[in-house]
Amino acid sequence: MEYPKMVTVDRVEDEAAGIKNIFFKHDLQAKPGQFVMAWLPDMDEKPFAVGFQTAEEFGLTVSAVGPFSNTFSQVKPGDRVGIRGPYGTGYKLEGKKLVMVGGGYGTASLALLADHALQQGCEITFIVGARSKDLLVYTERIKQMGCTLITTTNDGSEGMQGFTTDALEKLLSEQTVDKVFSCGPEKMLLKVAEVCNGKVSCEVSLERYMKCGFGICGHCCVDPIGIRLCVEGPVVPGETALKITELGNYHRVQSSRKETL
Ligand SMILES: Cc1cc2nc3c(=O)[nH]c(=O)nc-3n(C[C@H](O)[C@H](O)[C@H](O)COP(=O)(O)OP(=O)(O)OC[C@H]3O[C@@H](n4cnc5c(N)ncnc54)[C@H](O)[C@@H]3O)c2cc1C
Ligand code: FES
Numbered sequence: 001m002e003y004p005k006m007v008t009v010d011r012v013e014d015e016a017a018g019i020k021n022i023f024f025k026h027d028l029q030a031k032p033g034q035f036v037m038a039w040l041p042d043m044d045e046k047p048f049a050v051g052f053q054t055a056e057e058f059g060l061t062v063s064a065v066g067p068f069s070n071t072f073s074q075v076k077p078g079d080r081v082g083i084r085g086p087y088g089t090g091y092k093l094e095g096k097k098l099v100m101v102g103g104g105y106g107t108a109s110l111a112l113l114a115d116h117a118l119q120q121g122c123e124i125t126f127i128v129g130a131r132s133k134d135l136l137v138y139t140e141r142i143k144q145m146g147c148t149l150i151t152t153t154n155d156g157s158e159g160m161q162g163f164t165t166d167a168l169e170k171l172l173s174e175q176t177v178d179k180v181f182s183c184g185p186e187k188m189l190l191k192v193a194e195v196c197n198g199k200v201s202c203e204v205s206l207e208r209y210m211k212c213g214f215g216i217c218g219h220c221c222v223d224p225i226g227i228r229l230c231v232e233g234p235v236v237p238g239e240t241a242l243k244i245t246e247l248g249n250y251h252r253v254q255s256s257r258k259e260t261l
Helices: 067-073 104-119 139-145 164-174 186-196 238-243
Strands: 005-016 019-024 035-040 044-053 058-063 080-087 097-103 123-130 148-153 179-183 201-205 235-237 250-252 258-260
Touching (some): 019 044, 019 080, 019 104, 044 067, 044 080, 058 067, 058 104, 097 104, 097 164, 097 186, 104 139, 104 179, 123 139, 148 164, 179 186, 186 201, 186 238, 201 238, 235 238
Parallel strands (some): 097 123, 123 148, 179 201
Antiparallel strands (some): 005 019, 019 058, 035 044, 035 080, 201 235
């Protein structure tokens, strides 16, 4: 059993409406795609993907949607947070011509992957989508890194009107791509896996309620194949994602009760 290591909040930056980046001075040594369990004493412990990382610090992106994430979003420099990990699989970099498809805070772990891929000479098209312009994240970071950026919004307030997967289908019909990586809302990930199936290799990063985070409690097992998303995931090949029949249909809450999506 690994106990949480207490790390100190160094700074907090606003990313978009309700979304913050929280930085800690700590050499985490995570692979892009891995996550940490973040513990707020007297509150709870929840998984968060690593979105930023250098030898001196790492950062998490928190979208305030419920009790834990609202409290986490309000931490201030000097506050202490418990961290376990990094845990889980990372993305596997293969090929040179890559496409990243990010939705919401899921874009963070892909931006970290893009950082690594660019250092290895890869060419990256980054599709970022949101419901509206004010919810788009990391667009400046992605442009500054040197990726080709395509934005999509459901309401057409910025970029192409529609879904990230519309932009992905268009791109795949026009260009040859070596691999697609995706992280974001579950229905988007399923569609990405379907669009890529049989055409191009892809990996998607999935989410399920996690308790232990390292494979012993079984809470993050998915039907019907039973893999533990904290160990055999969260990043899985697209073909594996397509075998998980609960994706897009239901997930299990803290008590293990099924909740329809
Ligand atoms: C591997 C992994 C990586 C993760 N990485 C991140 C991350 O980088 N940043 C981050 O903010 N969260 C991330 N999460 C989710 C995070 O662990 C929490 O589940 C999330 O913060 C909500 O917890 P909560 O207690 O605040 O809200 P809950 O009480 O769990 O949820 C409150 C309400 O919001 C809804 N809800 C929950 N999650 C979302 C969502 N993503 N979008 C919209 N509605 C939602 C719930 O259905 C519920 O109705 C990750 C989860 C996993 C498994
Ligand atoms: S969270 Fe316990 S096995 Fe995955």
